[in-house]
Every structure is written in C-alpha cells, then in structure tokens.
Amino acid sequence: MNHNNTLSLAVMSGKGGVGKTNIVLNLGYALQQAEMTALLMDCDLGLANLDVLLGISPEKNLHDLLQTGVNAEDVVCEIEDGFDMLPATSGVPELVEMDEDMQDILFKKLVNLAGEYDYLMLDLGAGISHTVLSFASLTQLRIVVVTPEPTSLTDSYAMIKVLTTQHDVKDFLVIVNQATSADEAKQTYERLAAACKNFLNIDLRNLGFIHQDRTLVESVRRQTPLMKFAPQAPASLDIKALAKKLMRYREDNRDRIAGRPILKDFPSL
Numbered sequence: 001m002n003h004n005n006t007l008s009l010a011v012m013s014g015k016g017g018v019g020k021t022n023i024v025l026n027l028g029y030a031l032q033q034a035e036m037t038a039l040l041m042d043c044d045l046g047l048a049n050l051d052v053l054l055g056i057s058p059e060k061n062l063h064d065l066l067q068t069g070v071n072a073e074d075v076v077c078e079i080e081d082g083f084d085m086l087p088a089t090s091g092v093p094e095l096v097e098m099d100e101d102m103q104d105i106l107f108k109k110l111v112n113l114a115g116e117y118d119y120l121m122l123d124l125g126a127g128i129s130h131t132v133l134s135f136a137s138l139t140q141l142r143i144v145v146v147t148p149e150p151t152s153l154t155d156s157y158a159m160i161k162v163l164t165t166q167h168d169v170k171d172f173l174v175i176v177n178q179a180t181s182a183d184e185a186k187q188t189y190e191r192l193a194a195a196c197k198n199f200l201n202i203d204l205r206n207l208g209f210i211h212q213d214r215t216l217v218e219s220v221r222r223q224t225p226l227m228k229f230a231p232q233a234p235a236s237l238d239i240k241a242l243a244k245k246l247m248r249y250r251e252d253n254r255d256r257i258a259g260r261p262i263l264k265d266f267p268s269l
C-alpha cells in the first residue's frame with residue numbers, strides 16, 4: 001500500500017437540514033484557499049445537492065460510475081483549481097440504499113483518485129440508514145454537525161451510539177452550527193460530549209462552531225458558496241477557523257493517517 005497523506009472525513013448528522021452540505025462545500029473552499037487540495041463526494045444519494053449549491057449541472061455522476069468502463073476521472077468535476085467534487089444524482093431510488101456490491105464497485109474505483117488529494121470529504125445524507133452508517137464507518141474520521149436544538153442533540157447522540165456500539169467507530173469531531181453565541185455553542189458541545197462520555201465512554205473532540213448567519217441563507221438562494229459570496233461574513237470567518245483546526249489535526253496526526261487506508265477495506269493500489 002502507498003504511503004497515505006489523505007485525511008478522509010465523513011460529514012454527518014442525526015437530524016436533517018443542519019448545514020452539512022454547506023459546511024462540506026465551504027470547508028472545501030477554505031482548504032483550497034489555504035493551498036490544500038480537496039475532493040468532495042456527494043453521498044446524499046437520494047437527494048443530491050452539492051451541485052445545486054454550486055448552481056451547476058454535472059454531466060456525469062456517481063450513478064454513471066457504477067457502469068462498466070466509466071472511471072472516477074470521468075465523473076470528477078472541478079470546482080476550483082485543486083478542489084474537485086464527485087456529484088451524486090437525485091431520484092435514483094436504488095442508490096439511496098446501496099447494496100454492498102454497489103459500494104464495492106464505487107469505492108474500488110474511487111480510492112486511487114482520492115489518494116491524490118490532501119482531504120476527502122463525504123457529504124452524507126441525514127439519519128442512520130444502512131448506507132449512511134456504512135459510509136461513515138469507512139473514513140478515518142467523522143464530523144458530526146449538531147445545532148443547539150434539542151432534537152439535533154438527541155439525534156446526534158443516537159447516531160454516535162449506533163456507530164460506536166454496532167460499528168466499532170470511535171473517532172468523532174463535532175461542529176456546532178447555527179449557534180447564536182460562543183456560549184451557546186460551548187453548552188451544546190458540552191451536553192453532547194457529556195452524554196457520550198457517561199453512556200458510551202467515548203471522548204469527542206470539539207472542532208468549533210459556526211454562527212447562525214443570514215448571509216449563508218442568502219448564498220444558498222444565489223447558488224454561490226458563502227466563502228465566495230461573502231468571504232468576510234461571520235460564518236465565513238468561522239469556517240476559515242475550522243479549516244485551520246482541521247489542517248492542524250492533519251499535521252498532528254500525520255503518522256496515524258499514513259498508517260491507515262483512506263477508506264477502510266479499500267486499499268489503494
């Protein structure tokens with residue numbers, strides 16, 4: 001196996017609509033601006049929307065990648081220099097619950113391409129479907145996106161519990177999104193961390209938080225990523241800070257990353 005420099009992350013949440021897709025996209029921008037390379041994979045296979053946030057209509061998507069003769073290079077599409085994405089597709093029901101054979105085809109085709117980037121980020125659908133859980137157990141690390149709403153907290157806890165107890169996955173970073181203050185973000189993180197420590201005996205890591213920011217809502221309407229639309233908006237500055245922390249994490253864990261495959265069970269050639 002090659003020496004691996006790619007940090008793979010799955011971005012997930014218990015509850016839907018908490019901001020995963022916007023976070024993946026804008027974190028990707030922030031990393032690119034810091035001269036890192038990133039590949040985003042839209043894994044919300046039932047309701048793809050990374051392409052919608054970018055206002056683009058990719059020619060090929062992950063559904064095409066399942067066909068013989070189609071390679072990852074045919075499907076990947078450039079967002080910016082060194083910042084690419086693999087689009088999903090909406091309305092193809094068999095992709096929502098992918099069976100293991102389909103996952104096998106997909107990831108075998110993807111893993112070598114992924115190895116060319118500093119970061120691979122999977123934007124997952126919400127909830128704890130079989131596909132979400134199996135994708136989330138493949139990556140080296142998971143980012144759980146939570147908001148201060150009580151339902152978001154309980155759903156995130158439930159998701160972490162299933163992954164920990166049934167999939168033996170224990171590495172989680174947390175981003176608190178849509179916080180109205182640093183205090184609220186801290187309380188939200190601490191509640192989730194305390195429940196995970198007390199009942200599951202695992203330690204979460206706090207990556208940081210993103211302010212609730214109407215500029216982000218406006219950027220979605222304009223189909224322009226927030227980092228491009230308003231680079232100085234409060235949420236943009238928060239996301240830049242998160243990207244810095246992620247870069248530090250990657251640096252601090254270089255040896256661990258090098259020792260692990262990018263995607264578990266899919267060694268690169």
Ligand SMILES: Nc1ncnc2c1ncn2[C@@H]1O[C@H](COP(=O)(O)OP(=O)(O)OP(=O)(O)O)[C@@H](O)[C@H]1O
Binds near residue numbers: 214
């Ligand atoms: N920091 C924020 N400030 C204000 N609004 C936000 C913020 N983050 C997300 N939102 C709102 O939440 C909406 C949903 O965001 P997004 O599509 O990224 O969520 P998601 O978790 O990917 O949803 P799904 O579970 O459906 O995939 C955005 O369109 C925006 O209106």
Ligand SMILES: [Mg+2]
Binds near residue numbers: 020021
């Ligand atoms: Mg989404």
